[in-house]
Amino acid sequence: MKAPNLLKISIIVLLTCTILAGCKKESTPTATLNERIDASQSKPASNSGDFSNGPYGTVTGTARVFLTGGKYKLVLEGFSTSNGPDLKVYISQEQNPVHFVNLGSLKSTSGNQVYDIPSEANVKDYAYALIYCQQYHHLFGYTQLTF
Template sequence: MKVKAIFISLICIMAIMYGCDKTSNVKLDEMISVDGTLKFAGTFKGVGSENVSGQAKIYLTNNIYMLKLENFSTSNGPDLKVYLSTASSPSEFISLGNLKSTNGNQVYEISGTPDFTKHKFVLIHCERFKHLFGSAELMK
């Protein structure tokens, strides 16, 4: 009976571990249009044991705001998202979607016209486990 319980426990642990899709680690090299104007920039800092580095840059291109993660690198994890937030933690934020890759240059369109005096942090956050990986404070 005890062996059966251990076996079932191991199967459950393996299902949880392998059921968590991690973000791609393929290095990306996405670019902003040459007519884009740099508006804000910040440097990423990891939180706790997470390694996050690179720059977050906001460009205005054809009246559309774009976020570029440049020379970006982060620890891998499941369900990583990119947020534009009012604080260095995910309280009030705009989700820009799934993190495309754990490294390289990547671009995200920002819908609407956020108030960058309030939404001045870019966060990398694991939504599933409510775990912040890193943040960058945007400045002019």
Template sequence: MKNVFIFLFCFFFLFSCENEGELTRKSLESTTISSAAILKYSGEFSSTSGITVSGFAKIYLENNEYKLKLEDFTVSDGPDLKVYLSKENTPINFVNLENFKGNGNTLYTIPSSVNVSEYQYVLIHCQQYNHLFAIAPLTSI
């Protein structure tokens, strides 16, 4: 009986984060910013304990739309990672932009209802286990 319990626990732990949430499922977008886009905010990522991260968060204004670009970005693998635009350096007061698309250069559209100037951080967060992976404090350009 003990072996069955251990097996079920391990199975749940390994496969519980496989499904994507309905609220954050979106199609992949281009990773390019037009030459007319204006860089408004930028920040370098730092990691939380036990996580490896590098790269930059950059927010551009392009055609009256704000876009977040993760540039030269790498982070340790984790389940259910989300990209947050946050008012604090913890996931307390944030906007969930989308599921994390992967390492490299990725682009996320910021909803037009968001006042970007009120948000000072980009966070990479594991929603399933409520674990913060990376923080990029933003500075105005």
């Protein structure tokens, strides 16, 4: 084999290995969390909603919006989800996000978790809490929030 062909093959193999090593199927931490808000200084801003599975994952637990210290927070309780890449927590106007606010990366696949809702978001405009794979645009689970 000629040296230029060997070099091309080596580069292709190296690039393929790099790409495959970079694709991580399950990238969300799995340690169980137990985050809480101070109930004595908070009031529910919505009814709790139980998560339903989306087409790409299994999600259980409840979500509720609280007003605490003048700021809104999304609280996930008794929460569990199947793992996946690039999982985010959204509040959304629709079940499949078009008009949404990204609250950040999912902190863990299980446990109680608290997410800050930006002050510029009018929480009453967002009827759903979602667990969403941003990289592949896959809905893992959702719940409706009633204000």
